[in-house]
Amino acid sequence: MTAIPDLVGRKVAILHRPDEGIARLVRQLGLLGLEAHVQWTPLDLEATPADIVLVDADQGWSGLLPWSGEPAPVPMVALLQSEAPGRVAWAISEGALAILPKPVVPAAVYPALVLAVAAHARAVEAAARMERLEERLRMRPLVHAAVRSIEMAVQCDEEAAYASLRRAAMKRRITIEQTAAEMLAGVIPLSEAG
Template sequence: MRETPNFTGWRVTILHREDGNTERLTRQLRLLGLQTKLQWSTLSAAELPDLVIVDADQGWDNLLPWNGGTPNCPVVALLGSEAPGRIAWAMEQGAGSIIAKPIAASAVYPALVMAVSIHQERKAFAQRLQYLEERVRLRPLVHAAVEKLMVARAIDEDRAYAILRDCAMKRRLPMEQIAAFILGGAEPLPEAG
C-alpha cells in the first residue's frame, strides 16, 4: 500500500468490554470518520465490518469467525499484557497491528493504517499463491502437449516446448490453456516455424 487510507465511512467492530480504553478508542475512531460498534460477544460472519479491533488480553478462540484462519478483514489487537500467549493469540487471529493499553489517541491511526496494509499484502500474496498453485497443477497438460508435438512433428523436447510457448505468446493465452486446447482437439497442432 503506497497511500494511507481514508477511513471515513468505514464500519469497525470493537470486541472489548466497555471501559475507559474503549471510550478513548471510540472517540478517536469517530474523529477519523469510522462508524463504531462495541460488543463483547462472538463476531458474526454474516455481519463482518470493514475492520475489527479485538481485546487480545481477554479474547478467546471462536471470538472471531475465522478462528485462527485467514482474516476476512483487517484486525487490530488491543493489548495491555506482555504475556507471550496473548501475543501469540493475537497473531493467530490475524492481527496486523497492536494498540497498547492504556490507549493513547496518537497510536490509533498508525495501527489502523498498518493493519489495513498488512491485510492487503496478505490477500495479494494468497491470490498470487493460488494462481501459481493452479499453474503447477496444470503443468502435466503442458508436458503432455509437448510430448504430442514431439511425436507428431518428430522434433526434440526443447523445440516442441518452444513451439508451444510461441503459440501461447501469439494467442496471448497461458501455455496451460493452449496445451489443454491441443490435447482436447480444439486447437490444431501448431506448425514449427
C-alpha cells in the same frame, strides 16, 4: 513509495467490554472518519459487517472470532495491555496484524489501523499469487504432455515443441498451461503450434 490506505468510511467492529477507554477509542475512530460498533460477543461478519476488527487480546477467547485457525478475512488489530506471551500468541494466532496498546493513546490509533490494513492487503495479494502459482504447478503435467504431442506431430525436439507451444499461447494471449490443456482437449489443433 507505498500508498497509504484510505480509511474514511470503513466500518470497525470493536470486540471489547464497553468502558471509558473504548468510548475514547470510538470517538477517535469517528474523528478519523470510521464508523465503530462495540460488542463483547462472538463476531458474526454477516450480522455485523466490518472492514476492520479491533479485539481485546487480554481477554479474548477461542470462538470470539469466526475465522479461528484460518486467515482473517479483514484486517485485525489487537488491543493489548498485558505483556503475557500467551496473550500475544493468541493475538497472532487469531490474525492480528498490529497491536494497539491499552490504555489507547489517540495518536496510536491511525498508525495501527494503517499497518493492519496495508499488511492485510499484502497478505491477500500474496495468497492470490500463491494460488495462481499452485494452479500452474498442478497443470505442469499437461504442458509436458502437450510438448510431447507437438514433438510427435511436428517431428521436432523438446525445445522447439515448447517454443511452439509458447508462441501459440502468446498468440491467443492465454497462459501456456491453458494452451496446453486446450491442445490436449482438441480445442486448438496441434498444427497451430507447429
